[in-house]
Amino acid sequence: MSLEWIVKIISENWPMFLRGAGMTLYIALIGTVLGAVIGLMAGVIRTIPMPERGLKKAILKVTNVILSIYIEFFRGTPMIVQAMVIYYGSALAFNIDMNVLLAAVIVVSINTGAYMAEIVRGGIVSIDKGQFEAAQAIGMNHFQTMVNVVLPQVIRNILPATGNQFVINIKDTSVLNVISVSELYFLTKSVAGNNFRYFESFFVACMLYFVMTFIVTRILLYFERRLEGPDNYTMLSDVKQADVPAK
Amino acid sequence: MEQVIDIQHLNKSFGTHEVLKDINFSVNKGEVVSIIGSSGSGKSTLLRCINLLEKPSGGQIIYNGENILDDLHDIPAYRRKLGMVFQQFNLFNNHNVLNNCVVGQIKVLNRSKDEAEKIAMKYLKIVGMDKYINAKPKQLSGGQKQRVAIARALSMEPDVMLFDEPTSALDPEMVGEVLKVMKELAESGLTMLIVTHEMEFAKEVSDRVVFMDKGVIAEEGSPEQIFNNPKQDRTREFLKRTLKQS
Numbered sequence: 001m002s003l004e005w006i007v008k009i010i011s012e013n014w015p016m017f018l019r020g021a022g023m024t025l026y027i028a029l030i031g032t033v034l035g036a037v038i039g040l041m042a043g044v045i046r047t048i049p050m051p052e053r054g055l056k057k058a059i060l061k062v063t064n065v066i067l068s069i070y071i072e073f074f075r076g077t078p079m080i081v082q083a084m085v086i087y088y089g090s091a092l093a094f095n096i097d098m099n100v101l102l103a104a105v106i107v108v109s110i111n112t113g114a115y116m117a118e119i120v121r122g123g124i125v126s127i128d129k130g131q132f133e134a135a136q137a138i139g140m141n142h143f144q145t146m147v148n149v150v151l152p153q154v155i156r157n158i159l160p161a162t163g164n165q166f167v168i169n170i171k172d173t174s175v176l177n178v179i180s181v182s183e184l185y186f187l188t189k190s191v192a193g194n195n196f197r198y199f200e201s202f203f204v205a206c207m208l209y210f211v212m213t214f215i216v217t218r219i220l221l222y223f224e225r226r227l228e229g230p231d232n233y234t235m236l237s238d239v240k241q242a243d244v245p246a247k
Numbered sequence: 248m249e250q251v252i253d254i255q256h257l258n259k260s261f262g263t264h265e266v267l268k269d270i271n272f273s274v275n276k277g278e279v280v281s282i283i284g285s286s287g288s289g290k291s292t293l294l295r296c297i298n299l300l301e302k303p304s305g306g307q308i309i310y311n312g313e314n315i316l317d318d319l320h321d322i323p324a325y326r327r328k329l330g331m332v333f334q335q336f337n338l339f340n341n342h343n344v345l346n347n348c349v350v351g352q353i354k355v356l357n358r359s360k361d362e363a364e365k366i367a368m369k370y371l372k373i374v375g376m377d378k379y380i381n382a383k384p385k386q387l388s389g390g391q392k393q394r395v396a397i398a399r400a401l402s403m404e405p406d407v408m409l410f411d412e413p414t415s416a417l418d419p420e421m422v423g424e425v426l427k428v429m430k431e432l433a434e435s436g437l438t439m440l441i442v443t444h445e446m447e448f449a450k451e452v453s454d455r456v457v458f459m460d461k462g463v464i465a466e467e468g469s470p471e472q473i474f475n476n477p478k479q480d481r482t483r484e485f486l487k488r489t490l491k492q493s
Contacts, residue, residue, distance in 0.1 A: 139327030
């Protein structure tokens with residue numbers, strides 16, 4: 001009976017499943033955060049207005065070309081292949097035996113970064129031109145405009161897409177089993193290899209993946225609403241005189 | 248009189264379309280200059296060229312004796328000296344009213360938070376928005392937004408204030424509150440350059456009125472001269488058309 005097997009598998013292997021789920025969540029989380037940072041930086045660089053001439057123009061052009069190649073390349077190849085190339089390639093090229101966990105985090109981060117770069121650029125482009133002009137008009141440079149005015153609005157707008165990326169990463173870390181990262185899929189495979197109950201073992205993994213993505217989606221939804229801010233404001237005359245500039 | 252901004256032979260083209268043709272004019276310290284003219288005459292473009300939101304195609308903009316169009320000029324530093332008020336307000340959506348007036352002071356002028364807030368409160372009081380410091384832009388009416396935008400520009404304590412049709416996007420009943428603030432500023436001796444469609448207002452507050460038509464300055468002079476005795480036919484035509492409407 002399947003149900004009995006499922007109970008048995010869970011009771012015998014739960015530490016392994018939890019470890020796998022924890023590792024999956026860990027890689028997905030770090031990968032998404034680092035990927036978002038890469039994406040933000042790439043987005044800011046790619047929206048720098050092109051100077052008309054000089055060294056700055058040349059540097060910016062070269063940087064943009066490199067970023068384009070990076071984005072196109074990592075969006076255009078499967079993560080499972082990237083994992084193999086980076087893990088075995090680094091061993092071959094630099095003669096370093098990379099820690100598999102480090103390799104996993106790097107693969108997920110730069111893969112996510114390539115997608116996030118486009119998401120961020122879309123977010124920046126969608127901000128009203130007036131916001132940039134107003135910031136420039138009070139004397140902010142591109143970087144100050146981005147940090148103080150544009151990116152806070154972009155981040156709020158791209159939060160749903162970033163959450164989506166996080167959910168994708170939780171699922172897609174399963175491909176990292178090819179480089180023997182001890183994430184959920186890899187450990188489930190070894191559980192199933194011991195008991196030969198493939199359906200039951202992977203059914204447990206399936207449930208764990210779903211629980212993780214579901215909880216993460218709820219948490220992100222909560223943050224999204226928090227970022228919207230309160231609907232009401234207090235007039236200064238309504239509050240006590242002592243509470244001057246509240247945030 | 249001391250010239251703050253002196254514009255010489257300014258040209259601006261969008262592609263092959265010449266929007267500004269050989270503009271020469273200057274703004275003196277403490278002067279209130281209104282730019283009037285029909286839509287598409289280039290008056291907003293001229294204002295936007297002055298703070299380099301549009302890059303002029305040719306000519307010179309002399310600010311305090313320096314040509315700011317030469318290659319090495321620090322543009323953000325120059326823009327700090329000019330306050331800009333936009334037709335569409337353009338308040339920073341991610342900041343509340345107080346922070347809209349504070350963020351530039353802290354980040355650009357390196358003022359301390361306390362000092363910046365004190366200065367912001369001073370100008371928010373002048374525009375009558377000091378009670379709304381906790382509100383976000385989306386919670387304000389158009390007139391309120393524009394008054395905050397004026398306070399934001401004033402908080403940077405600029406040498407010149409540029410107004411780009413500040414009341415054109417407002418509902419009629421809100422135009423008055425913004426014009427009242429601007430009138431008070433004009434009387435306080437601030438140097439102001441105003442692109443406007445409000446003829447009565449221009450006549451009342453300006454020291455000098457510039458009439459633009461088809462990318463050139465067709466006529467300039469005192470408000471009395473422009474509104475009561477225009478020399479040019481096209482000025483007369485324009486005034487007849489607009490005054491009939493209002």
